Amino acid sequence: MPSALTASQIREAFLQFFEERAHRRVASSSLVPVGDQTLLFTNAGMVQFKDVFTGREQRDYRRATTSQKCVRAGGKHNDLDNVGYTARHHTFFEMLGNFSFGDYFKADAISFAWEFVTKRLGLSTDRLAVTVFNGENNIPWDEEAFELWAKQGVSRDRILKLGYKDNFWAMGDTGPCGPCSEIHYHQGDDIPCVEEAAGRKCQGVACDCDRWLEIWNLVFMQFERKEKDAPLIPLPKPSIDTGAGLERIASVVQGKRSNYDTDLFQGILATVSQLCGKPYTQETGASQRVVADHARATAFLVADGVQPSNVARGYVLRRIMRRAIRHGDQQLGIKEPFFFKVVDRVIELMGDAFPELRDGRTFILEVAKHEEEGFRRTLDRGLKLMDEELAKLQASGGKMISGDVVYLLHGTYGFPWDLTQIIARERGYDVDLEGFKKLQEEEAAKQDFHGEKKSTTDIFQDVLARTAPTQFLGYDGEGHEGEGSVLALVQDGVEVPQVSAGATVDVVLDRTPFYGESGGQLGDTGRIVAHGGKTVVQVKDAQRPVQGLIVHSVEVKEGTLKVGDMVQTSVDVERRKSIRANHSATHLLHKALKRVLGEHVKQAGSVVAPDFLRFDFSHFSPATQEQLEQVEDLVNTWVRDNADAQTRVMNIDDAKKSGAVAMFGEKYGETVRVVTVHPESTELCGGTHVKRSGDIGLFKVTSESGVASGVRRIVAVTGVGALQFVREQEHELKKVAALLRTNPKEVAVRVEATQKRVKELERKVEEVSVKAQSASQKDLLDQAREVNGMKVLATRVDPADDKVFRGMADQLRDRIGSGVIAIGGEKDGRAVILVAATKDVVAKGISAGNLVREMAKEVGGKGGGKPDMAQAGGPDADKLPVALEKLFELVKGASPA
Known part of the structure; x- marks a missing residue:
C-alpha cells in the first residue's frame, strides 16, 4: 500500500484485514468502562473483553477486531503532563486491536501481525525489529514466540529479548495478563538520543529515544492475577490481545516523525493556528499540540457522558479542558472563548468514524463553551493574585x-x-x-450544618464526646416509634438540666426514630412523651449538627422534661410515608432522566419533603414535554412493577465496586447503605425508603425549569400528593368546560374556536366603526356652527374611546377646512373630551389646550395638550352636554375681533 494512506484508510484496512480472517468487527466501547470500577477510563482495546478473557462472559464469536477509543489521563495510566511536549503522548488515542478468545494463539497472531505490517501497510522489513519476553519473576522466557518470529523470516539478530517492564503486559494490578511481543520501526539514526548526549551508547530498541518506535504489541494472554502480588493463574484458554496505536502507525505510514504531523491532527492544528493567528512553529507548537490533543479528549469524553466537575472522571476532564484553555489564553494569546471551536473541528473531522460525536454535537459544544467561560473568570482572578505572590517571593528570595x-x-x-x-x-x-x-x-471543622461558626457546634461536639452516636431506629420494621433516654437539653446555646411547658429547646436522645435532615431529605416531626403522658413535647424538626448526632428541635407543650428522663417517641406516620415515597421517587427519577436525556445527567441537589420532591440535575437545555412524559412513563412503569426495595449495609469500597450511585450532598463513612428501590436503580443513600416500589403510588412532574447555567430543576409529587394535583387540574378543567358549555375533552377545540370567533367579531366591529364614522362625518359637519367666520363642531360619541376620538378628530379636521372640533363621551362613568383645531385657527391664537381645560371644569376634571389637539377628563359625565356647549362660547370669546 502507498504511504499516502490516511488514518481513516489505515483504520478501515486493519478492520477489513481481520474481518477477512473470520474476526467479528466490534464497535468501540465507551470511554467510561461499563460495570468496571477498577478503571477510571477505558485505556486499552481489551477492556470491553475483560470478562470474556477470564471466562466469566460468553459471546457468540471467538475472534474480534476493534478500533477502541482510549484515554490515559488519570490513575495508573496518566500521560497528561507529557502531552504537547513529546511526539506521541496523548490523552485520547485509538487502539487498533485483534482478539482471540481461546481460539488461535501465538502462531496465528504473529503471522497476522507480520503480514499486515509488511504486506498491507508495505513497511520495509529492513526497518523492523521485534521483541520477546526474556523471563523474569519466576516466569520462563518466551522461546516459542522467538521461534515463531524467526519462522516468519525475521532475522534472529532482530529478535530481541526484553524484561518484565517492557515485555510483560498487565492491564492493572489484577486481571488478565501475559508475556508480550512487540514490533518496532526504525525511524532513523539522525534522531537525537539522550543516551548519546550523556556520552553513553544508544540502546537501540530498548532505548528511550525515538530512533526505534513501537507500533504493535501482541499480548499472549495466558494468566490471570486475582489479587495484587498474588501468583499468576493460567487461563482456561490462552488468548490474544493486540494493541496497535493508530496515531503511531499513521505517523510511520505517512512518513512523519511526530503523530501531530499526521492527518489525524493537522486539520485540528490548522484551526488552532487560525484562532490564535500564529503559524505552527517550534515556539508555539507545544501549546498548539496541547489544545489539539485536549480538544479530542474533550469531545469524546463528553460524548460518552463525562462532564467537567470536581470529582473523579469529571475532575480529570476539567483538568484536561482547563489545561488547554490556559495554553490558549496564556501561551497563544487567545483572549476570547475559542476551545469549543476546536472541539467542533474534532467533531467535523471524526464524526464519520464515530457518529456519537455528531449525535451529541450540540451538548458537547455547550459543555465546552460553558466550562471555558467559567474558567476564564477564575483564571483572570487567580493569575493576578499569583503574579502578586510570585513577585513577593522573587523579592524575598523565597x-x-x-x-x-x-x-x-x-x-x-x-x-x-x-x-x-x-x-x-x-x-x-x-x-x-x-x-x-x-x-x-x-x-x-469550624462549620456546622448551617455553615455557622464553631461556637454553635461545640456544645453538640461535647455531647457526642461524652455519650455516643445517636442510634437511629427508623430503618427497623415500621421505624415510627421507639423509646429513648434524654442525653442533653440545649436552650439558647447553653446546656440546661430541665425545661418546662412553653420552652423551645434542642433535645438529644440516645435512640430515636426521628430522621435527622440530610441528603436532601427533611427531618421528621412528631411527639415525645414522658412521665406517663404528663410531659408532652412537639418535635418540629430533626437535624444533624455534627456527624453521628441527631438533634430534635422541640416545643414543650405540657409538663417538665429533664436530662435522664426515659421518653416514648413517635414520628408523624403519614408525613414519614409521604417523605419515603418522595425519596424513593427521586432515585427512580434520577435513573429515568439518565435514560431519556443521557448518561451525562448528574444530581446537583435535592429536597425531599412530605408534599413534594425537588431534583436538580446537570443538563444544558429545557426538557421537552415529550421527554418529561417519557420520564413520567418510565418512573410509573417501575412503580407499577411493585418490586421489593432492598437495602444492604456494605463497606464503602465494595459499594462503589458494585456500581451504586452516590447521591448529592451525602457524606459517607466506611460503612454505607446501598438502596435498590427497583432493579433499575441502586444508589448509596442514608434516607428512609418504601418497602416496595409500588408504595410510591402515582408519580407526576409538576414543573421543569432552569436554576443555574447547566442546571435544571424538576418538581414532582407522588401518591396522595399526585392525586390531589391531578384533581385540582381536573376541577379547573371542568370549570372552564362549564363556562364554555362543553365537556372537558372538547375544551381545547372550543377555546380555539372561541378565540377565532372573538378575533372575527373584533375585526367586524372595527370595520363597522370605521364605516359608521365615515358615514356620519357628513351629518356631523352639517351640525357645525359658524362662529366669527369659523366652523365650530361639538358632538357626543359613546362609549368614549381615545383611539376612536383621535381618528375621528383627524378626519373631521381635514374635512372642516377651518375651525374647531370637540368630541365628548362617557367611559366607565367618567367624561372624556377631546378638542382639535385647524392650523389656521391655531395661528390666530386659539389653542385646543386652553379650550379643553376650561371645558373640563364643567365635568369636574382637568386637561391639556398641544395647541392643535388636547384631551381632558372628569368624574361628572352628566355635565358633558354643558361642557360641549361651552365650546361655542369659548371660541367666540377667544376669536379676534
Whole structure:
C-alpha cells in the first residue's frame, strides 16, 4: 500500500484485514468502562473483553477486531503532563486491536501481525525489529514466540529479548495478563538520543529515544492475577490481545516523525493556528499540540457522558479542558472563548468514524463553551493574585507559595490547587500542599450544618464526646416509634438540666426514630412523651449538627422534661410515608432522566419533603414535554412493577465496586447503605425508603425549569400528593368546560374556536366603526356652527374611546377646512373630551389646550395638550352636554375681533 494512506484508510484496512480472517468487527466501547470500577477510563482495546478473557462472559464469536477509543489521563495510566511536549503522548488515542478468545494463539497472531505490517501497510522489513519476553519473576522466557518470529523470516539478530517492564503486559494490578511481543520501526539514526548526549551508547530498541518506535504489541494472554502480588493463574484458554496505536502507525505510514504531523491532527492544528493567528512553529507548537490533543479528549469524553466537575472522571476532564484553555489564553494569546471551536473541528473531522460525536454535537459544544467561560473568570482572578505572590517571593528570595495563598486561591477565587501547582512549577516555584490541606481540614471543622461558626457546634461536639452516636431506629420494621433516654437539653446555646411547658429547646436522645435532615431529605416531626403522658413535647424538626448526632428541635407543650428522663417517641406516620415515597421517587427519577436525556445527567441537589420532591440535575437545555412524559412513563412503569426495595449495609469500597450511585450532598463513612428501590436503580443513600416500589403510588412532574447555567430543576409529587394535583387540574378543567358549555375533552377545540370567533367579531366591529364614522362625518359637519367666520363642531360619541376620538378628530379636521372640533363621551362613568383645531385657527391664537381645560371644569376634571389637539377628563359625565356647549362660547370669546 502507498504511504499516502490516511488514518481513516489505515483504520478501515486493519478492520477489513481481520474481518477477512473470520474476526467479528466490534464497535468501540465507551470511554467510561461499563460495570468496571477498577478503571477510571477505558485505556486499552481489551477492556470491553475483560470478562470474556477470564471466562466469566460468553459471546457468540471467538475472534474480534476493534478500533477502541482510549484515554490515559488519570490513575495508573496518566500521560497528561507529557502531552504537547513529546511526539506521541496523548490523552485520547485509538487502539487498533485483534482478539482471540481461546481460539488461535501465538502462531496465528504473529503471522497476522507480520503480514499486515509488511504486506498491507508495505513497511520495509529492513526497518523492523521485534521483541520477546526474556523471563523474569519466576516466569520462563518466551522461546516459542522467538521461534515463531524467526519462522516468519525475521532475522534472529532482530529478535530481541526484553524484561518484565517492557515485555510483560498487565492491564492493572489484577486481571488478565501475559508475556508480550512487540514490533518496532526504525525511524532513523539522525534522531537525537539522550543516551548519546550523556556520552553513553544508544540502546537501540530498548532505548528511550525515538530512533526505534513501537507500533504493535501482541499480548499472549495466558494468566490471570486475582489479587495484587498474588501468583499468576493460567487461563482456561490462552488468548490474544493486540494493541496497535493508530496515531503511531499513521505517523510511520505517512512518513512523519511526530503523530501531530499526521492527518489525524493537522486539520485540528490548522484551526488552532487560525484562532490564535500564529503559524505552527517550534515556539508555539507545544501549546498548539496541547489544545489539539485536549480538544479530542474533550469531545469524546463528553460524548460518552463525562462532564467537567470536581470529582473523579469529571475532575480529570476539567483538568484536561482547563489545561488547554490556559495554553490558549496564556501561551497563544487567545483572549476570547475559542476551545469549543476546536472541539467542533474534532467533531467535523471524526464524526464519520464515530457518529456519537455528531449525535451529541450540540451538548458537547455547550459543555465546552460553558466550562471555558467559567474558567476564564477564575483564571483572570487567580493569575493576578499569583503574579502578586510570585513577585513577593522573587523579592524575598523565597521558593515556595504558602498554603495560605493556595487556600485563598482555591476557596475564594475557585482556582484549583493543582493548577496553582502546575503554574508554580512552570515558573520555578513549589507550593505548600500540606499547609493548604491543613487549612482545609481546619475550616471544615469550624462549620456546622448551617455553615455557622464553631461556637454553635461545640456544645453538640461535647455531647457526642461524652455519650455516643445517636442510634437511629427508623430503618427497623415500621421505624415510627421507639423509646429513648434524654442525653442533653440545649436552650439558647447553653446546656440546661430541665425545661418546662412553653420552652423551645434542642433535645438529644440516645435512640430515636426521628430522621435527622440530610441528603436532601427533611427531618421528621412528631411527639415525645414522658412521665406517663404528663410531659408532652412537639418535635418540629430533626437535624444533624455534627456527624453521628441527631438533634430534635422541640416545643414543650405540657409538663417538665429533664436530662435522664426515659421518653416514648413517635414520628408523624403519614408525613414519614409521604417523605419515603418522595425519596424513593427521586432515585427512580434520577435513573429515568439518565435514560431519556443521557448518561451525562448528574444530581446537583435535592429536597425531599412530605408534599413534594425537588431534583436538580446537570443538563444544558429545557426538557421537552415529550421527554418529561417519557420520564413520567418510565418512573410509573417501575412503580407499577411493585418490586421489593432492598437495602444492604456494605463497606464503602465494595459499594462503589458494585456500581451504586452516590447521591448529592451525602457524606459517607466506611460503612454505607446501598438502596435498590427497583432493579433499575441502586444508589448509596442514608434516607428512609418504601418497602416496595409500588408504595410510591402515582408519580407526576409538576414543573421543569432552569436554576443555574447547566442546571435544571424538576418538581414532582407522588401518591396522595399526585392525586390531589391531578384533581385540582381536573376541577379547573371542568370549570372552564362549564363556562364554555362543553365537556372537558372538547375544551381545547372550543377555546380555539372561541378565540377565532372573538378575533372575527373584533375585526367586524372595527370595520363597522370605521364605516359608521365615515358615514356620519357628513351629518356631523352639517351640525357645525359658524362662529366669527369659523366652523365650530361639538358632538357626543359613546362609549368614549381615545383611539376612536383621535381618528375621528383627524378626519373631521381635514374635512372642516377651518375651525374647531370637540368630541365628548362617557367611559366607565367618567367624561372624556377631546378638542382639535385647524392650523389656521391655531395661528390666530386659539389653542385646543386652553379650550379643553376650561371645558373640563364643567365635568369636574382637568386637561391639556398641544395647541392643535388636547384631551381632558372628569368624574361628572352628566355635565358633558354643558361642557360641549361651552365650546361655542369659548371660541367666540377667544376669536379676534
